[in-house]
Amino acid sequence: MEKAALLRVGVLVLVVLAVLTAVEYWVAVGGLGGATLTLLALLALAKAALIVDYFMHVGKLFQPESGGH
Amino acid sequence: MSVIKGLIFGLVGFAIGEGLAFLVGQDPFSDTAITLGYIFFLIGWLLGAGVWDHWARGWFGLKDKPTPTLASNGWMRYLMFSTDHKVIGVQYLVTFVALFLLAGLLAMVIRIQLLNPNGPLDPQTYNTVMSFHGIVMIAVAVATMIGGLGNYFVPLLIGAEDVAFPRINALSYWFVPPVAILLVIGSLLPGGFQSGWRVYAPWAERVGPSMLLFLMAFLTFGVSSILGGLNFLVTIIRLRAPGMTWGRLPIFVWGIFSAALLSLIFTQFVATALLMEILDRVVGMAFFAPDQGGGAVLYQHIFWVYSHPAVYVMILPGFGLMLEIITHFARKPLFGYKWAVGALLGIVGLSDIVWVHHMFTSGLPDFINAAFMTATELISIPTGLIFLCALGTIWQARMRLTTPMLFALGFVFNFAIGGLTGIFNADVPTDLHLHNTYWVVGHFHYTIMGGEIFALLAGMYYWFPKITGRMYNEALGKLHFWITFITFNLIFAPMMLTGLFGMNRHVAEYPPELGGINQFISLFSFVLGAGFLVFVYNMVTALVRGPKAVANPWQLRTLEWHTSSPPPEHNFHHLPQVLAHPYDYGVEGVPAHAVVAAGAAAAPASE
Amino acid sequence: MTTAIAELKYQIYNRRLGLWLFMLSDSMVFLALLAARYYMQGTHRPPEVNQPLGLVLTSILLASSFFANRADASIAHGDRAAFLRHIGITIVLGVAFLILVVAVEWPEALHFAPPSTGYGTALFSLTGLHATHVLSGVIVLLFALLKGKRGGYTAEDHFGAEGSIIYWHFVDLVWVFIYPTLYLVG
Ligand SMILES: [Cu+2]
Numbered sequence: 001m002e003k004a005a006l007l008r009v010g011v012l013v014l015v016v017l018a019v020l021t022a023v024e025y026w027v028a029v030g031g032l033g034g035a036t037l038t039l040l041a042l043l044a045l046a047k048a049a050l051i052v053d054y055f056m057h058v059g060k061l062f063q064p065e066s067g068g069h
Numbered sequence: 070m071s072v073i074k075g076l077i078f079g080l081v082g083f084a085i086g087e088g089l090a091f092l093v094g095q096d097p098f099s100d101t102a103i104t105l106g107y108i109f110f111l112i113g114w115l116l117g118a119g120v121w122d123h124w125a126r127g128w129f130g131l132k133d134k135p136t137p138t139l140a141s142n143g144w145m146r147y148l149m150f151s152t153d154h155k156v157i158g159v160q161y162l163v164t165f166v167a168l169f170l171l172a173g174l175l176a177m178v179i180r181i182q183l184l185n186p187n188g189p190l191d192p193q194t195y196n197t198v199m200s201f202h203g204i205v206m207i208a209v210a211v212a213t214m215i216g217g218l219g220n221y222f223v224p225l226l227i228g229a230e231d232v233a234f235p236r237i238n239a240l241s242y243w244f245v246p247p248v249a250i251l252l253v254i255g256s257l258l259p260g261g262f263q264s265g266w267r268v269y270a271p272w273a274e275r276v277g278p279s280m281l282l283f284l285m286a287f288l289t290f291g292v293s294s295i296l297g298g299l300n301f302l303v304t305i306i307r308l309r310a311p312g313m314t315w316g317r318l319p320i321f322v323w324g325i326f327s328a329a330l331l332s333l334i335f336t337q338f339v340a341t342a343l344l345m346e347i348l349d350r351v352v353g354m355a356f357f358a359p360d361q362g363g364g365a366v367l368y369q370h371i372f373w374v375y376s377h378p379a380v381y382v383m384i385l386p387g388f389g390l391m392l393e394i395i396t397h398f399a400r401k402p403l404f405g406y407k408w409a410v411g412a413l414l415g416i417v418g419l420s421d422i423v424w425v426h427h428m429f430t431s432g433l434p435d436f437i438n439a440a441f442m443t444a445t446e447l448i449s450i451p452t453g454l455i456f457l458c459a460l461g462t463i464w465q466a467r468m469r470l471t472t473p474m475l476f477a478l479g480f481v482f483n484f485a486i487g488g489l490t491g492i493f494n495a496d497v498p499t500d501l502h503l504h505n506t507y508w509v510v511g512h513f514h515y516t517i518m519g520g521e522i523f524a525l526l527a528g529m530y531y532w533f534p535k536i537t538g539r540m541y542n543e544a545l546g547k548l549h550f551w552i553t554f555i556t557f558n559l560i561f562a563p564m565m566l567t568g569l570f571g572m573n574r575h576v577a578e579y580p581p582e583l584g585g586i587n588q589f590i591s592l593f594s595f596v597l598g599a600g601f602l603v604f605v606y607n608m609v610t611a612l613v614r615g616p617k618a619v620a621n622p623w624q625l626r627t628l629e630w631h632t633s634s635p636p637p638e639h640n641f642h643h644l645p646q647v648l649a650h651p652y653d654y655g656v657e658g659v660p661a662h663a664v665v666a667a668g669a670a671a672a673p674a675s676e
Numbered sequence: 677m678t679t680a681i682a683e684l685k686y687q688i689y690n691r692r693l694g695l696w697l698f699m700l701s702d703s704m705v706f707l708a709l710l711a712a713r714y715y716m717q718g719t720h721r722p723p724e725v726n727q728p729l730g731l732v733l734t735s736i737l738l739a740s741s742f743f744a745n746r747a748d749a750s751i752a753h754g755d756r757a758a759f760l761r762h763i764g765i766t767i768v769l770g771v772a773f774l775i776l777v778v779a780v781e782w783p784e785a786l787h788f789a790p791p792s793t794g795y796g797t798a799l800f801s802l803t804g805l806h807a808t809h810v811l812s813g814v815i816v817l818l819f820a821l822l823k824g825k826r827g828g829y830t831a832e833d834h835f836g837a838e839g840s841i842i843y844w845h846f847v848d849l850v851w852v853f854i855y856p857t858l859y860l861v862g
Contacts, residue, residue: 014738018738044855060692341705362793
């Protein structure tokens, strides 16, 4: 991928992660006053999926021939 | 070389750790001081043994020093930090055969104690001997097959030059000596090992420093086998020679692959369980203290999440090696190769959802016990498939009954008994009576000793000419087999009976009416032990003055026999090209499994 | 020349696969500890837990991952100056995280949940083990920084940098699960 595009994706992922974190915080300590384990687990899994895919580039694991970037 | 330098660096590290503990006001024999001392000892040991010279210098922009190979430094190479998988394989084999014989001697001590209802040892010494025997044999069962035979032969069997990460491979071997040092020192300290190899909380947290050394030794060994598992996975996935497709992979390599997968994922659980006990002891945490908010059987859960798969880490390479040897000496294609591979992978899948069958007496709700009972019994399906593959292969075969073949056939017989007696441990109603009796001891030894150790012995005879370049004495080998096979069955079948009569394990004494049967067992144990003198004599004399072995003494198809005995530094003089299935003996029109010749493989190594 | 590049790519992929398998294995330790927290304490959470601190810790790690990702993209395109800059920011954020955990979170927690209690056991074991991972992550990033300064990485050959950055994301990934488990649930 082009460098500029990579950086743009990075910013976008950070924004989504920040929003998800804010939602977590809000449902647990803010407005809703207590979150269920299921809801928190789903939010955490969503964050984890973003990190694994866009930051850790898990996809490269499935392209053995491409080697580097 | 590496050993001495490692010890010096290690002792310096130990002094640093103890010094730090002293600075924060800890007694030198407190758990904190010993833990710190050991952590720094381990770092110092590894750096001194070779990590600094051959690895870490590179991190600081310096040049790494070369490591010895199979062709350099004479026999001293076995005392050095070598990255050659064949040197490491021999290091593992020699270390763990020595440990195996030591733990076997301890088994003799146990049998001396049990000659009489009230033996000469006091209960605490007896428990130390029993725990030492247990943990060392567990280590032997886990590491000799994978670390020893796996290291030496997986790269050869797949046509690779070495493993994927040679330095990590060396590292995982050099984790082993500290384990042995800790265990020996710990067994001599007051208190000894009182808890058995499972080190159940809370007892393991309440005995003096000796138990702490045991926990740290076990944890260190866990790290070593995780690194080993990782290395084998990448090696088998990536380093196969051109033409070595998954469908042509020798079945022993499949066994190692399955075991490596289990080892990689599940060993971390026992490491965590042990770490929790260490944290409870050193930091005063409350993991296993229910009165403070911990969990009463939490330790058992985490421990068995690993330790059930651990028996498959031991037995799956054994399955693979047994099928491998049976196929070669039956000189027929392996019956149901794909089913055997599927069975190995099926066991990997099932083995992580059965751990509660070790905890049927710990008071869990019935619906949990029932679910785990069902899952456990499902495992008999893939295991049964492996049996059928073995039986289908020897069906109507003109077998060559060499020593390795005899041991492999002994495996089939013993493991059938081990498997069938296991059903009664998997069933909740019967297990409630059999739990913690000698029935379990007998069952377990039938599977691991009668199975895995038999496969290991088969493998050591099978590959002895390849490793040493010399031939062992076939008559002595067969003598060793018959002594082992007959006495083994005369020991462990009656032992299961004593369990049915209510004899408890882990106890130094037993009811007087069981005296006769125990004397019978002890007597044959001593014969079994003496049989191993034949093994040692055979191996040592063959090594010194056995006849020279040719490259392929048994005219077999797999790749390790396509190179000299012992193999050259990078295993093959040319890149092997794999053409056909490894086991197609006597099949019309099938080419050789592989050719190793200049220009045979045009494709680059990366394909 | 082409075979040399093919060989390099082959080696890099092996190391990447090894790293992922290591992380898979390592995450089992955290899985066991997270499970132990729920096993021992259910979703119980003491009311004294410092919520703003948890949010700050999470934000720091997420931000550090963002900069680590920029460093990764930079070195992959041969931009050494940007790589060094971003890896430097990542390290600073990592050290800040460590300082907050050791100097603020732990002394506070000692008051309302010492390690001898159920919740304290979960908190100190999870954050302690995570902090050792953060520390090791900072150390490997420092090595990558030093090697980058010496000019040790190119656009084609920089797995040392890429690997330490992936490991750093892994440290962040683990925290994504530790944070709700210790701070939010219940
Ligand atoms: Cu089991």
